[in-house]
Amino acid sequence: MLDFLVSILLLVGSFFIVVGAFGLVRLPDFFMRLHGQTKSTTLGVGSFLLASVVHTVDGGFTLQELLIALFLFITAPVSAFLLGQVGLQRHVPSRAPLPEDFPGLRHEPMDLPSRARPASHPGD
């Protein structure tokens, strides 16, 4: 019975992670693809952790799964936020019109080289 529950949870988790990967391929622009990452780390990983809790429940109850979920929920928003910041500052193509007048954002696209140039030394 427990194995059955574990299998169901693993299948549900896999489904949501596959959907997240699917979104990465199907969605047309950078900002929409960002949503895939937050998706798979919440319900997908959440179901996996729940499956792990159920699987180990007769061999002594551990709370480490809860900590994994906690650390994920602390770190995932930060990485999504930073990626989004870069996208906004560099004006990557977006289907939703980019906010032109939001305070604190650059108003022209940054002119960055696609590869880092070797730094020039002041002594040269």
Added chain:
Amino acid sequence: MTKLCPFPMLSMALAGTWLMLAGFSLPHLVLGSLFAIMIPFVIAPLLGVLPGVRSVIGAMRLTGHVMWDIIVANITVARLVLGPVSRLRPAFVEVPLTATHPYAISLFMSMISITPGSIPLALSPDARTLLVHVLHVEDEEVFVSNVKERYERPLMEILEC
């Protein structure tokens, strides 16, 4: 006691985390308590003013709300991603903030971020407006009032700020 343990909630959380990570035993209890007393002193300059927690029950209810929203939003977003992509209407939405405390704003942003379908991407320099990218939005005003009502208001009721 306040000299030895200036942030009791943080110390308790640290000790609890350590015991959850290492398993409960007497040596780890001692080690965890040691960390719980020392770490707050080291990171105190980074912490700023910690908000107090007014209602633990409210915090638990909000956690439950967020978890429920994660499940519902995941299913909604899965349907959106698997359906016709051309029908999606993504948008940048500006959410005016009522909360002013940095910890409240950061928690609010994390909650928006982990519920799929919306990601906060920028905070205005005066910390009054949040820029959120939404995967699919029918009505921007409904979205704004929804997140403010569901997350920000209970958050401000829970935190003393």
